[in-house]
Amino acid sequence: MSEINDKIDLFMDAGLKAVSRSRSLFYTGQGLFLPLIDMLVHQRRPRLPTDDPQLFQAARKSLHDLLEADVARIRDGVYPVDVLRFESPIKHFLRIPVLFREGVKAALRKRNKKSQEFGDVAKDLLSDVPDYYRRNFHFQPDGYLSDLSADLYEHQVEVLFAGAADSMRRLIIEPMKAHFASIGASEDCEGLHFLE
Numbered sequence: 001m002s003e004i005n006d007k008i009d010l011f012m013d014a015g016l017k018a019v020s021r022s023r024s025l026f027y028t029g030q031g032l033f034l035p036l037i038d039m040l041v042h043q044r045r046p047r048l049p050t051d052d053p054q055l056f057q058a059a060r061k062s063l064h065d066l067l068e069a070d071v072a073r074i075r076d077g078v079y080p081v082d083v084l085r086f087e088s089p090i091k092h093f094l095r096i097p098v099l100f101r102e103g104v105k106a107a108l109r110k111r112n113k114k115s116q117e118f119g120d121v122a123k124d125l126l127s128d129v130p131d132y133y134r135r136n137f138h139f140q141p142d143g144y145l146s147d148l149s150a151d152l153y154e155h156q157v158e159v160l161f162a163g164a165a166d167s168m169r170r171l172i173i174e175p176m177k178a179h180f181a182s183i184g185a186s187e188d189c190e191g192l193h194f195l196e
Contacts, residue, residue: 009075016071019084020167024067027163033100034159041107063164070167078174083166095155099139102152106139118142 038046049056074081086092109117115135118126122142126134133143139156140149157165185192 013071013075016074016081016084017068020067020071023084023086024063024163027158027161030096030099031159031162033103037100037103037107041104041111063162066164066167070170073170073174078177079170083170092155095152098148099152099156099159102141102148103139105141106136109136119146122146 035046035048038044049059073079074083109115115137117136119142122145125145129145133145136143140153142149144150144153154165161168180192
C-alpha cells in the first residue's frame with residue numbers, strides 16, 4: 001500500500017510542477033512584448049535579459065527554486081492546490097492587446113517625462129491621495145486610480161515576474177501561520193483578517 005501511495009505522491013508532485021512551470025512559461029512568453037515596446041518607442045535595440053548570460057542564468061535558477069519551493073508547500077498542505085488555477089482563458093487573452101497598448105502608452109509617457117497625466121476619473125481622486133499616487137508609474141494607466149488599472153494590474157505583474165508574482169506573495173503564508181499558531185490561533189487561522 002505504501003508503494004502505491006508513493007507512486008500517487010510522485011504523480012501528484014509531477015503534475016503540480018508541470019502546472020507551475022507551464023504557468024510561468026505562459027507569462028514569460030507574454031513578456032516577450034516588453035522589448036518590442038521598448039524598440040518601438042525608443043527606436044533602438046532593447047537590452048535583453050540574455051545580454052548578460054550569467055545574470056540571466058542566476059535569475060532563471062532563482063525562478064526555478066521559487067517554483068519548486070511553492071510546489072513543495074502546496075504538496076505539504078501549507079496552502080491549497082487551487083492557488084495554481086488559471087483564470088478564464090477568454091478574459092486573459094482579451095486583456096493581452098490592452099496590456100500591449102498600455103505598455104506603449106506608458107513607455108511614451110516615460111520618454112516624454114509626463115508622469116502626471118491622468119484621465120478625468122483619476123483626476124477627481126488626486127486630491128484625496130498621498131503624493132506617491134499622484135504620478136503614473138510602471139505600466140499603470142492613471143497610476144492606480146482607474147478601473148482599467150485595477151483590471152490590468154495582476155496580469156501585468158505576472159508578466160513582469162515571469163508568472164512568479166503569486167508564488168512570491170505566498171512566501172509570507174507559512175511564517176504567518178506559524179506566528180499565529182504560536183499565539184493560539186486555530187491551525188487554519190480561521191477568523192483572522194488582514195489589511196494589506
